[in-house]
Amino acid sequence: MNMPTWHRAVLKVGSALIAPDETGTSTKYLLAIARFIIECHEQGKEIVLVSSGSAAAGRKHIACNQEKIPVVVKKAMAAVGQTDMMANWSRFFDFPCAQVLMTHGDLRDRARYVSVKNTLHTLLEHDVLPIVNENDALATDEMKVGDNDNLSAMVATLVDADALFICSDIDGLFDADPRIKPDAKKIPVVDVIDEKIYSLAGGTTNKIATGGMRTKIEAAEKATSHGIDTYIVNGRVGATFEELLNGNNPGTLFKRQQDPMSNKKHWLRHTLISQGEVLVDEETVEQLTKHGAALTAAGIVDVQGDFNRGDAVLVRSADSADAIAKGICQYSSHELIHIKGHETSEIAEQYGYSPITEVIPSNDLMILEEEYV
Ligand SMILES: Nc1ncnc2c1ncn2[C@@H]1O[C@H](COP(=O)(O)OP(=O)(O)O)[C@@H](O)[C@H]1O
Numbered sequence: 001m002n003m004p005t006w007h008r009a010v011l012k013v014g015s016a017l018i019a020p021d022e023t024g025t026s027t028k029y030l031l032a033i034a035r036f037i038i039e040c041h042e043q044g045k046e047i048v049l050v051s052s053g054s055a056a057a058g059r060k061h062i063a064c065n066q067e068k069i070p071v072v073v074k075k076a077m078a079a080v081g082q083t084d085m086m087a088n089w090s091r092f093f094d095f096p097c098a099q100v101l102m103t104h105g106d107l108r109d110r111a112r113y114v115s116v117k118n119t120l121h122t123l124l125e126h127d128v129l130p131i132v133n134e135n136d137a138l139a140t141d142e143m144k145v146g147d148n149d150n151l152s153a154m155v156a157t158l159v160d161a162d163a164l165f166i167c168s169d170i171d172g173l174f175d176a177d178p179r180i181k182p183d184a185k186k187i188p189v190v191d192v193i194d195e196k197i198y199s200l201a202g203g204t205t206n207k208i209a210t211g212g213m214r215t216k217i218e219a220a221e222k223a224t225s226h227g228i229d230t231y232i233v234n235g236r237v238g239a240t241f242e243e244l245l246n247g248n249n250p251g252t253l254f255k256r257q258q259d260p261m262s263n264k265k266h267w268l269r270h271t272l273i274s275q276g277e278v279l280v281d282e283e284t285v286e287q288l289t290k291h292g293a294a295l296t297a298a299g300i301v302d303v304q305g306d307f308n309r310g311d312a313v314l315v316r317s318a319d320s321a322d323a324i325a326k327g328i329c330q331y332s333s334h335e336l337i338h339i340k341g342h343e344t345s346e347i348a349e350q351y352g353y354s355p356i357t358e359v360i361p362s363n364d365l366m367i368l369e370e371e372y373v
């Protein structure tokens, strides 16, 4: 028997486990998961639960006969179902549970990101089980993560977890969707997540689930690049959790990268969404990629999109159109259009701007290793 090497883990439980009949809440599969959480607590391990299932739970209260549930109805289902989902979990534990609802809007704003990070850490220090979900009732398309697989990876980096367990209704990643191709084979270990791995993933057939296997691979990519081992496991099988407690891999293990990104760089790369683009000359590409320089106005040849100070932007080579870097811009697009191509010393003189020397300081600039779309 191995001993698990992780101390703090994020456990993601999908709708298929909360509501096997696609409506209401069920304890059928949660009992084994709850026992696992209790055992982890007794061993002094820390767990953050990311639970789906609010929309499924709410379907019991809000009737809808349409094949595709309208967004506004799904939000109402999530609002009413969230309390049922929380109550369903809470009854298993004699330690307290905390409901933490968030959206992508909370995670891409650095101050709110740090605030929710502190709250989660404080809950763990006080032996409370945080139960996280997206705030579906109010999230709009622009501000939502959209699926709890990606959300669980963001939470895993927020709390500096050692492991992320994504519990689903399938044994792991297969070389094809086993529901379509019954002879598909499970892949026990993935060392590198590349396009070949993504090409194996299909969607979901479940009415109230989101994403299928692709979002789980995206989550694994986010978490492993932060140094977090990620497992996709079958939450319908009790033995899964015994295996995890014995330090074994009962599903697919995506191995953590050995050289993880810093917290801030990771947040820049995986959480922030670019609001616009700046195109730079070849000399600037070289300065940024080879010498770790900051981006100044002198190297900018064009500005695209409409963004504010403090927004994330993508830096592209004007010659090759390759995406080079992503960073937090100190100027708005409107200001940049005026100062592009000018030396810093000229800017204050000619345009009357306060001379912030760098358009993107190197500390706020993340060089993209591969083509970033
Ligand atoms: N390559 C694959 N390997 C395993 N499952 C896959 C694959 N491609 C698609 N799937 C589907 O993904 C489903 C799990 O995702 P989903 O329904 O979103 O569950 P959850 O609610 O747990 O997030 C599986 O039931 C399976 O049908």
Ligand SMILES: N[C@@H](CCC(=O)OP(=O)(O)O)C(=O)O
Pocket (backbone or CB within 6 Å): 013, 014, 015, 016, 051, 052, 053, 054, 055, 056, 078, 133, 134, 136, 146, 147, 148, 149, 208, 209, 210, 211, 212
């Ligand atoms: N936030 C939604 C779940 C979204 C989601 O990703 O669902 P799933 O694919 O079942 O993990 C809810 O609580 O219904």
